Amino acid sequence: MMNKLIKLWFSTLSISFLLAGCDRAQDTTLANGLIYCSEGNPESFNPQTTTSGITLDASSQQLYDRLIELDAATGDLTAGIATSWQTSPDGKTIDIFLRKDVKFHQTRYFIPSRTLNAQDVVFSFNRWRLSTHPFYSSADSYPHMQSYELDALIKDIEAVSPYHVRFHLNQQSASFLHHLATDYMVILSAEYGAKLELQSSKSQLDNYPIGTGPFYFDNFVKDEFIRFKAHPDYWQGQPHINQLVYDITPQSSSRLAKLITGECDVVAHPVASEMEVLQDKAGVTLQSKNAENVAFWAFNTLKPPFDRAEVRRALAKSIDRQTIYKTIYYGMAFPANSLIPPSSWGYNSNLPHLTYNPEQAKKELRAAGIEEGFELEIWSPHIEREYNPNSLKMAELIQANLAAVGINATIVDYEWSTLRKKLSSHEHDSVLIGWSADMVSPDNFLTATLSCAAAVIGNNRAAWCNPHFDELVKSAMLSDDLNRQKELYMQAQSLLHQEMPIFPIAHSLSFLAKQDNVLNIKFSPYSAISFKHVEKIK
């Protein structure tokens, strides 16, 4: 017995050493696939239903196409599924001509019988536009469209012929075509919709997506991974890689480690403190994009005492932002004085600077009836966002600042999709969150985050609704005089400064780190990440 045991022992040991020590032979699966280490779970796979950057990154550019695309370098609109478009002289009718032979994804849950036509475009728009549409109620809200009131702007959509769609607008809109180019305006399959309606499994439309994009959806295991595969009949040509996997890795240090060991080809949001490690590392490249975003601390203005502007201003004065820039952003951010970044033409440079003054803050808080020992909650996601590399640490700094003015803050951290669900029902006192622009126009920073329409659907994290503010922003959007627009945006920003529903913190540069052999990732402002043209050289 003993002899056998000893033999078994040695043979097991030697086999395991042999196997572990072997060189790994390369096979084509690894060379033809790309692993992107992303920072969190998407809520669904339909960008129409959200403004969350993680969901957009996981769906918009990978699974779908838009009628019109935005050229990030020049800011011009270019052809997407639409080959050409024409606006009538009064600006109220827009004719769009569609590309032929655009094929939908064929997956294990759906086999398309036809190519894309005008019916699909009408279906995709009516889905969020008409409350009577069978799929309207299968999502909670359509935040981008509803905060811009696009449902009210579009009077009707008409399929004139199979490859010709006509939009009738209620009024002229300079930005409408730009809206069509945003990540939210994806084209779904009407045939798939009809099939799901028959099976009465409507929620599948957003969770088991069918689009026309470069990749099709294969599998998603929450907290683990998302698997996409190349769409063989993609109208722009099959992608260079066969497989695209999102490895969900919420911890930034783990993403960095996986990049170094080669387990990730691309990682999302390396944080500023890791930049030094990455810059010196051979075989790794950093890609950056402009600071078209803002991080802020939003107060729930539905909850007293945060419904009073003097309390919000006093709280703002008690926060030391200099320390935040140094310890959270490591200098990779611009101080924010308004929601709109200084690089935008709509930025109001005459705003008085927000200053840190705890003594003054303390006095004002006492005057407003906030006693020593007042308690408030700061909600914070526990993942990195492009505008905020470390929300939790920022929350801790704010907590310490608040303690100095006699306020006991509790930090509540949530996983991303849970946080967003809870925020929409406005249960929070305050939250550390932010916004990344998806359109060039400055109103994008104001409408989507603070308009009354956004407050109703829960996307306005301050639940703040000020008709005067809405009026100013709307008039600016409608005006075609640039000076007048500027003037109105200035006023809107002054009003925000006065009311302080949110406390702007920083505009952060955002980064992406990748292996040197990965090329052509589209990582640019105003749109989600795109792996359409990505190549992995051997």
Add this chain to the structure above:
Amino acid sequence: MIVYFIRRFNLLVTTLFLLSLISFSLAHLFPGDAAINFSGQQSLTYQEYAKLTEELALNESYFVQYIVYMQRVVQGDFGNSFSSDASVLDDFMRVFPASAELSAYALILTAIVGLPLGLWAGVKRNSWIDKVIFSSATIANSIPIFWMGLLLMLLFSLNLAWLPISGRLNLLYEVPSDTGILLIDIALSNLDNKYQIYQDALRHLVLPTITLAILPTTILIGMMRSSVINVMATPYIKAAKTKGLSTFQIIRKHVFRNAILPIIPQFGLLFNTLMTSTMITEFIFSWPGIGHWLIEAIYQRDYPVIQAALLLVSSFMVVINVLSDIVHTLLNPLVRKEING
């Protein structure tokens, strides 16, 4: 003998009862509505809510509620996860094999390394070999596993780049999950690059298995050593020596089997250490098992999952403990005699 089994069984039932009581009361103790915490269904209409309250008997006494809860548990209905909306039991069945697989390999490694080393140290008592083995086991035993895992990762993955640091398999390999046990699933799959996939899976296994095995190995070495020392001091070994058997024969014929017997009930204890360490190891190496699942559930305030995981994991540990006790009784004539006598 039968009395002994009844007593063990009694212990098992009592412990499970207490665990189910704790798990049941959690739904009431967690913030939020008990109906939602029990069912995991968050967006309910008023009618649905009323129906659910009825089904869960939430308007009745706690006693009735508990009975209804136990009926659901027996049927395997633990509600739905808040965050994934999938049935908690389905999620559990998906992650459990991964943990079980890792623990099993670690246990095998523990036995392969721990038993011979403990035996060696015990036989060569007080020699330098014994001192080296015993003191390194003590040192390894006092190193926190979290730190050890990170250290191994730093050395073998980040510096030497030999081994991957996370997951069970490179995500680009797609192995259909039939049994949930990866090494078996690969064999069952009809992929043509099985060899590469096996290599990749084994490379992913090395660090977590070693990390997980360290603590139980050191414990096993200690136990085996003292057990061997006890056996070596017994009269029958002396008798064997006087008969002129060689040391090797003595070890083979008398020491090994007799030394291992008293250790078997301790395996239950070893298993407890292993389960706790599994959770930590899974967290370090992003191993998609129960520990990873539970920690994510805690982050996401996913009450139905926390509640169910607590009950399932702890019941599992209690059952294993009682089973190892019973197996020990069946195998060890000395204990049998004590009980019967």
